[in-house]
Structures are given as structure tokens and as C-alpha cells.
Amino acid sequence: MRVVVYGAGQLAQMMYLAGSPLGIDVQAVDVNNDTVVHPVSKTPLEISLAQALEGADALTVEFEHVPERLLEDAAKTNKLMPNIDSILVGADRVREKKLLESMQVANCEHQIVTDLAQLDDCVKQLGSKLILKASRDGYDGYGQWRLSDEADLPELKNALQGLDLQTVPLVVEKMVAFDRELSLIGVRNANGDVRTYPLAENLHHQGQLHVSVAPATNVDDALQAQAHDIFVKLAEGMNYVGVLAVELFQVGDKLLVNELAPRVHNSGHWSQSGAVTSQFENHLRAVCGLPLGDTSAIGPSAMVNIIGCSSFSRDLLSIDGSHLHWYGKSVREKRKMGHINVTTNSYESLGEKLMALSKYLPLEYFPKLVGEATRLKG
Numbered sequence: 001m002r003v004v005v006y007g008a009g010q011l012a013q014m015m016y017l018a019g020s021p022l023g024i025d026v027q028a029v030d031v032n033n034d035t036v037v038h039p040v041s042k043t044p045l046e047i048s049l050a051q052a053l054e055g056a057d058a059l060t061v062e063f064e065h066v067p068e069r070l071l072e073d074a075a076k077t078n079k080l081m082p083n084i085d086s087i088l089v090g091a092d093r094v095r096e097k098k099l100l101e102s103m104q105v106a107n108c109e110h111q112i113v114t115d116l117a118q119l120d121d122c123v124k125q126l127g128s129k130l131i132l133k134a135s136r137d138g139y140d141g142y143g144q145w146r147l148s149d150e151a152d153l154p155e156l157k158n159a160l161q162g163l164d165l166q167t168v169p170l171v172v173e174k175m176v177a178f179d180r181e182l183s184l185i186g187v188r189n190a191n192g193d194v195r196t197y198p199l200a201e202n203l204h205h206q207g208q209l210h211v212s213v214a215p216a217t218n219v220d221d222a223l224q225a226q227a228h229d230i231f232v233k234l235a236e237g238m239n240y241v242g243v244l245a246v247e248l249f250q251v252g253d254k255l256l257v258n259e260l261a262p263r264v265h266n267s268g269h270w271s272q273s274g275a276v277t278s279q280f281e282n283h284l285r286a287v288c289g290l291p292l293g294d295t296s297a298i299g300p301s302a303m304v305n306i307i308g309c310s311s312f313s314r315d316l317l318s319i320d321g322s323h324l325h326w327y328g329k330s331v332r333e334k335r336k337m338g339h340i341n342v343t344t345n346s347y348e349s350l351g352e353k354l355m356a357l358s359k360y361l362p363l364e365y366f367p368k369l370v371g372e373a374t375r376l377k378g
Helices: 010-022 049-055 068-076 084-091 093-102 116-126 150-159 221-237 279-287 314-318 347-358 369-377
Strands: 002-006 025-030 035-037 058-061 110-113 130-134 144-147 170-174 180-188 194-196 200-205 208-214 242-251 254-261 301-307 322-326 336-343
Touching (some): 002 049, 010 025, 010 279, 058 279, 068 084, 084 254, 116 130, 116 150, 116 170, 180 221, 194 221, 208 369, 242 279, 314 322, 336 347
Parallel strands (some): 002 025, 002 058
Antiparallel strands (some): 110 170, 130 144, 130 170, 180 194, 180 242, 200 208, 208 301, 242 254, 301 336
16 A cells, blocks of 8 residues: 655654554655655655656645645545645634634634734724734744734734735634643544544643643543544544544633644654554554554653754663654754653653653753643652
């Protein structure tokens, strides 16, 4: 079996590594130049993109911002999973909001803005604490602005003057006083079979995910079931095939959808060592028409992102239950360079292992690690 992935970054690499034991050959497409490459070495393969599409059993994506012309060509093969509409929803927050509203899935109060003059009405309708998001091409905190006081509105408008809001509107959301950020990773195949992973709790810094813990602490059956039902409603409504990530705000005992990611997701990396079947394997199983794997957690796990640095002690591998995943990229600020998974048998033990991990890392790049370790230790 062969799967072609649009995008040649770390997610395609990890799909390749998950596919090898199953006999699934994964090839990647560098969407900047339409070149088919090896997902790990990035070495160009001696085939054209057209040949790769013809020889593939399935086509999929590792990120949602694939040029639409490539997605349209992929869709014509009837091999693209998830489907093009699902991918485009992930790439456009206006489409995403319209989908959530059409399916009556709870999300943040919001307005769509195509002219800066509309911001005054946003303040009247939503209040003076707002988060403004570019509807396209925003990720990891980029393309976002905040308003904390109505008095700052003129300054904010001035900062946004150069934006073409007719082409790329803003989604303006009321700031939610949420209790915590969670995410649900789930998978659906073409037969409609669905499996969901335990909820993960996510800690962000400057708009980027730094630490995930799964299963999230203090999750009862009702909250997990609520998340599962949200996933099923979305996946069935989109006729979705593959792994879908649903980012959530918990407000009391209610969940609000924050964002959707139509692909394997950073907050699901813990599943590589912390679940019976990883999100990467399950995505490949789904798109290849294979039975879905068990999504149960093996034990409490944490995923720690390595962001913007490459200098740390590999002796961290002396910590039992720790696994390093290195992406092989050149270092730059805010770039995800790799991640560390830690799995154990209790939250207290997980906290102790994360505290031990902190001794091997430059903590200025890991601002959430010690606090979360302390919380988990109790």
C-alpha cells in the first residue's frame, strides 16, 4: 500500500515511521515546488507528482494550508482523505465557524469582520475583551490580536490598517474565561467506524503548544462523552475519513470548540508511546481502509515540545518511559524542533519524571514544564 502526503514536515515523517511496520509506503510532497520526496531524508524521489498520485492507494495532508490547486488535483483522483471540503474548513476560520454553526456545535461567540468600521459593533455586541484572528494562514499565535479595553480600539484599528479584510476577513471572538484548554483526537474510517482518544490537557505559551498531558486530569465520564459526541457529530457531518483534532475550551462542565485541525495533531503526539495505537498509525489505517486500532491510554503521559532550541542533554533518555522524537530541522525562533514523550503509571510519577526531565533542558525554552510537573506531583 502507498500513501502520498501533501507536506514534507515532521508529521509526514512520523506517518512514514508509523506506516513502515504495516507495510505502508509513505511518500511526501514538498508543496513549495511540487516535488515528491522521502519523508525522512527529504531526498527527491525519481517520480513526478502525477506518477505519485497515480500509484497511490490514498492521498492525505499533514497540514491544512496546502495550495488549493494541489488539493483540487488530488480530489479529482477520488483518493483524497479527508475530503477537500474538510481540509479547506481547517484552512479558513470563516468556513470553520459556518460549519460549527450549521451543525449547532457550541463555540465562542463571534462576528466576521470585513471592514475595520465593524469593530465598533463587535465591541457593542461581544464586549471589550476580544481576540481577533486572521481567517487564513494563522497558526501558533501568528495572525492574532487582542483587545483588552475599549479605549485601545483606535490603536488596534491603526495596527490593522494594512490588512485586506475583503480577501482575508477577521474572525472576532469574545474572550472566554475558560477553565482550561483541552483537545480530542479522534479517527473515522470510510465505513463510519469511530474511535476517540482520551481528552488531553494542553498548556500554551505565546500562542504555541508547549505541554500536553493525557488522559487529562479530572475528566469524568460525562465530559469525555461530551467530547466524543462533538467529534462524532462533526466527523459524520463532514463525511470525514482520517484523524481529526478538535481543540476545546472547558468552561465549567461545558465544552466549546475553539478550532479544528483536519489532520494528525501536535496534541496527539503523546499517543506514540502513551496509547495502544498512535494517532499516526490510526490515520494510515483509516485512509487505507484497514480496521481502526485501540485508542486506549496505556498510562498517564506527557508530550513536551522542543521549540526554538537544539542544545540539551540527550541523557534525558535515562528517565524510564521517556522517548525523544527529533525532526532534523534547522533552528529558528518559535520553530518546533522535536518533542519528548513521557509515559508512566500515575500522575504523581509523571510529575516526578517531568521534574527530572527539567534538569536536562534549558528551561528558558520550556516555560510550562516545571509548573506542570509540580501540579502533577501534588
